Amino acid sequence: MAETKERDAGVSEPEAAEISLGRYLASIRKDRKLSLRAVEERSKKQVSNAYLSQIENGQIKQPSPNTLNALAELYEISLEKLMIKAGYITPSSKRRSGERHGRVATFAEHNLTAEEEQELMDYLEFMRSRKK
Amino acid sequence: MAETKERDAGVSEPEAAEISLGRYLASIRKDRKLSLRAVEERSKKQVSNAYLSQIENGQIKQPSPNTLNALAELYEISLEKLMIKAGYITPSSKRRSGERHGRVATFAEHNLTAEEEQELMDYLEFMRSRKK
DNA sequence: AGAAGATGCTTGATATATCAAGCGCGCTAT
DNA sequence: ATAGCGCGCTTGATATATCAAGCATCTTCT
Numbered sequence: 001m002a003e004t005k006e007r008d009a010g011v012s013e014p015e016a017a018e019i020s021l022g023r024y025l026a027s028i029r030k031d032r033k034l035s036l037r038a039v040e041e042r043s044k045k046q047v048s049n050a051y052l053s054q055i056e057n058g059q060i061k062q063p064s065p066n067t068l069n070a071l072a073e074l075y076e077i078s079l080e081k082l083m084i085k086a087g088y089i090t091p092s093s094k095r096r097s098g099e100r101h102g103r104v105a106t107f108a109e110h111n112l113t114a115e116e117e118q119e120l121m122d123y124l125e126f127m128r129s130r131k132k
Numbered sequence: 133m134a135e136t137k138e139r140d141a142g143v144s145e146p147e148a149a150e151i152s153l154g155r156y157l158a159s160i161r162k163d164r165k166l167s168l169r170a171v172e173e174r175s176k177k178q179v180s181n182a183y184l185s186q187i188e189n190g191q192i193k194q195p196s197p198n199t200l201n202a203l204a205e206l207y208e209i210s211l212e213k214l215m216i217k218a219g220y221i222t223p224s225s226k227r228r229s230g231e232r233h234g235r236v237a238t239f240a241e242h243n244l245t246a247e248e249e250q251e252l253m254d255y256l257e258f259m260r261s262r263k264k
Numbered sequence: 265a266g267a268a269g270a271t272g273c274t275t276g277a278t279a280t281a282t283c284a285a286g287c288g289c290g291c292t293a294t
Numbered sequence: 295a296t297a298g299c300g301c302g303c304t305t306g307a308t309a310t311a312t313c314a315a316g317c318a319t320c321t322t323c324t
Contacts, residue, residue, distance in 0.1 A: 035271060048313050053273055060311065065197055065220055067311090088197055116256065123255045124248065167301065180283050185303055192281065199282090 021063075021085040026056040028075050039074060046070040062086050080123060153195075153217040158188040160207050171206060178202040194218050212255060 019027075029039060029052075036049035047070055054060045055067075065079075068086060072079040083089055112120065151159075161171060161184075168181035179202055186192045187199075197211075200218060204211040215221055244252065 036273090037271075045313095049271090050273080050275090050314080051312055054312090057273085061309095062311085064311070112256075120252055120256060124244075124252060168303090169300075177283095181301095182284080182303075182305090183282055186282090189303085193279095194281085196281070 019085075020058060021082065022056045022058040022060075024085060025052075025071060025075075025082075028077060029056070032075060039071075043070045043074055062088070079119075151217075152190060153214065154188045154190040154192075156217060157184075157203060157207075157214075160209060161188070164207060171203075175202045175206055194220070 029036075034042070036052050039052055040047060040049045047067055051060070051063075051067075055063055063086060065083065065088065068082040069079055071077075072082055080089075161168075166174070168184050171184055172179060172181045179199055183192070183195075183199075184203075187195055195218060197215065197220070200214040201211055203209075204214055212221075
């Protein structure tokens, strides 16, 4: 029955004891009602079913950002969330107390897509969670 | 004498035949007047001198984003530029011809730091260069 | 019941990232 | 000159990502 026995460990520091990358990805895949092989196909072979299985069972510690990106796009979830769970970045400082002056003007020239905006927001979150 | 003999190859597709990651990093390190060992120290041992040497000589194809991030911060250069040169993302489509509706309002609530803004701009570039 | 798939999983092979330790060379200083 | 240091570099060892191929189980169809 697998059991998995809390074989979690965590690449860097689990800290908040969040749900692991593997379990997270597995739960999402099930929610999307996709089989391992379906993901393999839809990802244009970027992620093999064998490999995804290992990731979901926690046998792979840190899949490459390529892989994570493929899954993020396929599942339509935030890449940064995966990057954090994979231990590429540390969600250490809760909030930068630094000085911030509202500057938005620059982005006016960029004509953002809705998706682009969403991704930028995600990335902003990501930026603020790492940084020393 | 080294020669290196155009042992470049490129992880994904060189396409624009830009300067390679190795040469780029080497040129910047020299500009910053740092030795391999100095970088090793300043990076808090995140990048060993041996390894950096290999990277600069093109013997390492794709250093991890951790490594790239350490170097980007140390040299104060754009992480995305390194990510592109390392082949993590493809600067394929010059410009998405897609529909974009100017949306900036959301960022008004975010009070961006100058650095954050810069990084977001970089990331926007990065986003637009990959994407199918 | 048995053929045919589909599903999750294991495993062996291969590639590659990363580092500790060491080598050889060029500088200074004694 | 020679002792020492800093330099870039090589190499062997280790860890890990990734996949092709296969296995066991379960479902469904005839």
